Amino acid sequence: MSDFGPLKLHVPEPVGRPGDEPDFSYIDIPEAGSVRMPAVDADAKDMRDLAYTMIRVLDDNGEPVGDWAKYVDDEMAMKGLRDMLKVRAFDARMFMSQRQGKTSFYIQCTGEEAIACAHQMALEKGDMNFPTYRQQGLLISQDFPMVDMMCQIFSNEKDMLKGRQLPIMYTSKEYGFFSISGNLGTQYIQAVGWAMASAIKGDTKIASGWIGDGSTAESDFHASLVFASVYKAPVILNVVNNQWAISSFQGIAGGQQSTFASRGHGFGIPSLRVDGNDYFAVYAASRWAAERARRNLGPTLIEWVTYRAGGHSTSDDPSKYRPKGEAEAWPLGDPVERLKGYLVKKGLWSDERHEQMVAEIEQEVLDAAKEAESHGTLHSGPKPSTRDMFEGVFKEMPRHLREQRQKLGV
Amino acid sequence: MARMNMIEAIRNAIDLSMGQDDNVVVFGEDVGFFGGVFRCTEGLQAKYGKNRVFDAPINESGIIGAAIGMGAYGLRPVAEIQFADYVYPAIDQITSEAARLRYRSNGDFTSPLTIRMPCGGGIFGGQTHSQSPESLFTHVCGIKTVMPSNPYDAKGLLMAAIEDDDPVIFFEPKRLYNGPFDGHHDRPVVPWSKHPLGEVPEEAYKIELGKAAIRREGNDVTILAYGTMVFVAEAAAEETGIDAEVIDLRTLLPLDVDTIVESVKKTGRCVVVHEATRTSGFGAELAAEVQERCFHYLEAPVERVTGWDTPYPHAQEWEYFPGPARLGEALERAMEA
Numbered sequence: 001m002s003d004f005g006p007l008k009l010h011v012p013e014p015v016g017r018p019g020d021e022p023d024f025s026y027i028d029i030p031e032a033g034s035v036r037m038p039a040v041d042a043d044a045k046d047m048r049d050l051a052y053t054m055i056r057v058l059d060d061n062g063e064p065v066g067d068w069a070k071y072v073d074d075e076m077a078m079k080g081l082r083d084m085l086k087v088r089a090f091d092a093r094m095f096m097s098q099r100q101g102k103t104s105f106y107i108q109c110t111g112e113e114a115i116a117c118a119h120q121m122a123l124e125k126g127d128m129n130f131p132t133y134r135q136q137g138l139l140i141s142q143d144f145p146m147v148d149m150m151c152q153i154f155s156n157e158k159d160m161l162k163g164r165q166l167p168i169m170y171t172s173k174e175y176g177f178f179s180i181s182g183n184l185g186t187q188y189i190q191a192v193g194w195a196m197a198s199a200i201k202g203d204t205k206i207a208s209g210w211i212g213d214g215s216t217a218e219s220d221f222h223a224s225l226v227f228a229s230v231y232k233a234p235v236i237l238n239v240v241n242n243q244w245a246i247s248s249f250q251g252i253a254g255g256q257q258s259t260f261a262s263r264g265h266g267f268g269i270p271s272l273r274v275d276g277n278d279y280f281a282v283y284a285a286s287r288w289a290a291e292r293a294r295r296n297l298g299p300t301l302i303e304w305v306t307y308r309a310g311g312h313s314t315s316d317d318p319s320k321y322r323p324k325g326e327a328e329a330w331p332l333g334d335p336v337e338r339l340k341g342y343l344v345k346k347g348l349w350s351d352e353r354h355e356q357m358v359a360e361i362e363q364e365v366l367d368a369a370k371e372a373e374s375h376g377t378l379h380s381g382p383k384p385s386t387r388d389m390f391e392g393v394f395k396e397m398p399r400h401l402r403e404q405r406q407k408l409g410v
Numbered sequence: 411m412a413r414m415n416m417i418e419a420i421r422n423a424i425d426l427s428m429g430q431d432d433n434v435v436v437f438g439e440d441v442g443f444f445g446g447v448f449r450c451t452e453g454l455q456a457k458y459g460k461n462r463v464f465d466a467p468i469n470e471s472g473i474i475g476a477a478i479g480m481g482a483y484g485l486r487p488v489a490e491i492q493f494a495d496y497v498y499p500a501i502d503q504i505t506s507e508a509a510r511l512r513y514r515s516n517g518d519f520t521s522p523l524t525i526r527m528p529c530g531g532g533i534f535g536g537q538t539h540s541q542s543p544e545s546l547f548t549h550v551c552g553i554k555t556v557m558p559s560n561p562y563d564a565k566g567l568l569m570a571a572i573e574d575d576d577p578v579i580f581f582e583p584k585r586l587y588n589g590p591f592d593g594h595h596d597r598p599v600v601p602w603s604k605h606p607l608g609e610v611p612e613e614a615y616k617i618e619l620g621k622a623a624i625r626r627e628g629n630d631v632t633i634l635a636y637g638t639m640v641f642v643a644e645a646a647a648e649e650t651g652i653d654a655e656v657i658d659l660r661t662l663l664p665l666d667v668d669t670i671v672e673s674v675k676k677t678g679r680c681v682v683v684h685e686a687t688r689t690s691g692f693g694a695e696l697a698a699e700v701q702e703r704c705f706h707y708l709e710a711p712v713e714r715v716t717g718w719d720t721p722y723p724h725a726q727e728w729e730y731f732p733g734p735a736r737l738g739e740a741l742e743r744a745m746e747a
Binding site: 160161162164169171183186189190196200201222223224226230394398400 | 467483499
């Protein structure tokens with residue numbers, strides 16, 4: 001006989017399932033401007049509070065307020081608006097291309113555009129991102145050719161990856177965008193290693209690693225924090241908390257017990273928690289972390305609080321596991337609308353001009369898609385050569401691969 | 411020429427590679443100040459500094475993942491996994507990342523890593539200090555797998571591996587670190603200083619990856635071996651009086667098919683020997699290659715002498731380890747067929 005009752009397994013559940021009303025009361029949202037900005041060389045132990053609150057710049061009236069508003073810049077805001085609209089239009093077009101059977105697969109980042117677009121503004125040429133599949137804004141905000149991205153998505157004759165990779169797994173060393181892998185979390189520790197290499201060589205470049213809330217449960221997340229902390233690697237460790245890992249609510253990744261930013265403090269890594277739908281807050285926090293890294297003060301972990309407004313991918317139907325209308329009810333709003341609100345309030349922008357810009361961008365994306373499609377799509381038109389399938393496994397093709405290629409007769 | 415055991419030859423190879431190329435960095439658990447649990451990196455931190463030779467946290471996935479990031483930056487990392495038995499946490503990084511990076515990025519990023527790991531049994535290492543997991547790596551597209559059997563090869567192959575632009579898994583049979591071993595555990599160990607392959611040039615040299623070496627010429631039967639089994643094979647040939655040709659594969663992938671085929675066409679018989687477990691072991695690949703390429707020359711079925719399909723035991727070390735007696739029986743069976 002036990003003095004205690006039977007044990008029970010705790011399995012976290014989201015607050016809402018299909019048929020329920022959206023409920024985000026679990027997220028505490030402090031007033032914009034209420035969170036202080038510490039010195040970049042402040043001790044991790046003196047900023048623990050920043051891992052449990054939320055850095056926000058734009059208030060509900062579209063007014064930038066507080067310490068973190070110091071980098072607000074109208075020219076950047078205009079660029080940010082355009083970049084985010086471009087990402088959104090790109091996503092919409094490629095989503096449709098998948099539905100039309102022109103490609104097998106696509107992943108949108110709807111609602112998360114501010115994070116990648118604004119973060120990239122805080123990096124310099126030569127820095128290296130180690131992205132997941134949901135940071136297309138890192139490329140688009142640098143004006144990486146959309147046609148090239150689309151050719152990869154269509155796996156056509158101009159595909160930069162010769163048809164070897166699933167759509168959206170881009171690569172560009174030149175644009176500081178590391179090759180995307182389907183294996184989650186692996187690139188996070190690679191970012192730390194890249195940053196260590198930069199330090200070993202006495203370089204001035206920094207790395208930026210990316211991971212989602214769900215993948216923080218992967219072992220490589222732990223490895224990354226240990227290595228980043230031990231070697232004080234010049235790396236920014238981004239956690240994009242969009243509340244969902246496919247169908248799993250962030251509580252399944254451990255988000256119910258504490259914030260993801262708080263993970264950093266167990267390793268002595270300064271950690272920030274930031275409104276991921278606030279373009280200015282993303283830029284300011286990224287810039288702060290980048291400066292820490294560049295001054296050899298070590299890594300920073302940043303949790304970007306956002307919401308995955310779309311399905312996980314074109315293979316996913318979110319209506320099967322979460323309430324309808326959650327995206328609209330998301331208390332941090334839409335990053336595009338919020339930045340637009342700021343510009344309109346300042347008299348720099350209007351609904352008419354906005355509509356015109358949206359139309360222009362949609363046309364630009366459509367033109368790019370037409371050009372990309374002229375080089376082929378997954379099931380029609382020109383394709384990468386079959387010979388290319390055997391290339392690049394090794395630097396020089398070994399005998400067994402030459403023999404296999406001959407067997408296929410190519 | 412100098413006399414070196416395999417540990418000294420490995421250390422010498424790393425030292426010379428570091429001297430030649432500033433981008434070579436060495437790290438792993440206990441490899442820095444302490445110089446490695448097997449002394450393979452002794453003195454290197456003092457010579458090259460903590461920036462280039464350093465201790466790592468106990469996290470194999472972290473070690474390999476960080477090495478991949480360093481490789482992507484442009485360094486040439488030589489990472490150590492303390493025992494091959496502990497590589498499993500890093501399998502995702504090796505298989506999904508290092509092996510595929512060149513392919514999936516169309517050459518935009520590469521992984522010029524060398525991953526050293528002591529392997530093999532015959533040392534009462536029990537389950538987690540004796541394994542030979544080479545077939546887990548030869549099955550992965552995009553990595554090379556190497557296993558030297560002596561100090562001369564260890565140095566030349568390691569220098570070639572470090573310079574190679576593809577990721578290389580470099581297995582070091584720890585049973586051979588201090589001297590050759592033919593499986594006669596009841597006899598005193600002979601040091602490398604008494605073996606011709608313990609003579610190692612002090613200057614830099616490379617042995618091309620993908621080239622086997624014939625250790626003993628013979629006409630009756632071909633033995634395909636690597637690592638410790640090379641010496642077991644030589645002993646079995648001498649003890650049975652069977653005129654076996656012993657091929658030390660040295661590199662498992664890419665495989666030196668020509669040397670194998672030429673030998674089997676001459677002898678008409680083939681016995682494959684490895685310490686690793688039998689089922690789906692590398693011997694299966696070797697037997698299949700020989701069968702496909704030498705079918706009309708074969709006068710007997712290809713035999714496989716391997717570890718049993720069990721975890722590596724402790725007390726039953728010598729019943730598990732494929733020694734010269736077991737190999738000798740297989741040679742006799744091959745000759746009778």
